[in-house]
Amino acid sequence: MEILGISYIEWIGYLASFFLLLSFLMRNITTLRYINSLGCLFFVAYGILLDSWPLIITNGAIVLINIYYLFIKPKES
Numbered sequence: 001m002e003i004l005g006i007s008y009i010e011w012i013g014y015l016a017s018f019f020l021l022l023s024f025l026m027r028n029i030t031t032l033r034y035i036n037s038l039g040c041l042f043f044v045a046y047g048i049l050l051d052s053w054p055l056i057i058t059n060g061a062i063v064l065i066n067i068y069y070l071f072i073k074p075k076e077s
Contacts, residue, residue, distance in 0.1 A: 009046065009049045009050065012042055012045055012046045012049065013042075013043075013046045015042050016039050016040075016042030016043040016045075016046050017039070018039070019035055019036070019038045019039030019042060020036060020039035020040070020043070021039075022035055022039070023035035023036035023038075023039060024036075030070065033066040033069060033070050034066075034070070036062070036066060037062075037063050037066040037067070037070075040059040040060075040062045040063045040066070041059075041063060043055055043059040044056055044059045044060050044063070047059065
């Protein structure tokens with residue numbers, strides 16, 4: 001399936017890149033981590049579709065790190 005001559009798999013990669021880049025424009029670290037996680041999840045999906053373990057492992061690890069800092073690590077006052 002293609003949209004504008006680009007396969008849906010490539011669109012997922014572009015979407016992942018967009019969210020990853022967008023996350024670095026955030027001034028608030030919490031917002032950065034949420035948007036970065038979304039981009040990384042799209043990269044995990046992209047890696048699964050390409051059967052690319054380096055993409056899957058790296059971005060999956062980044063999502064886990066973001067989850068740790070967002071929900072598990074106690075907030076410093």
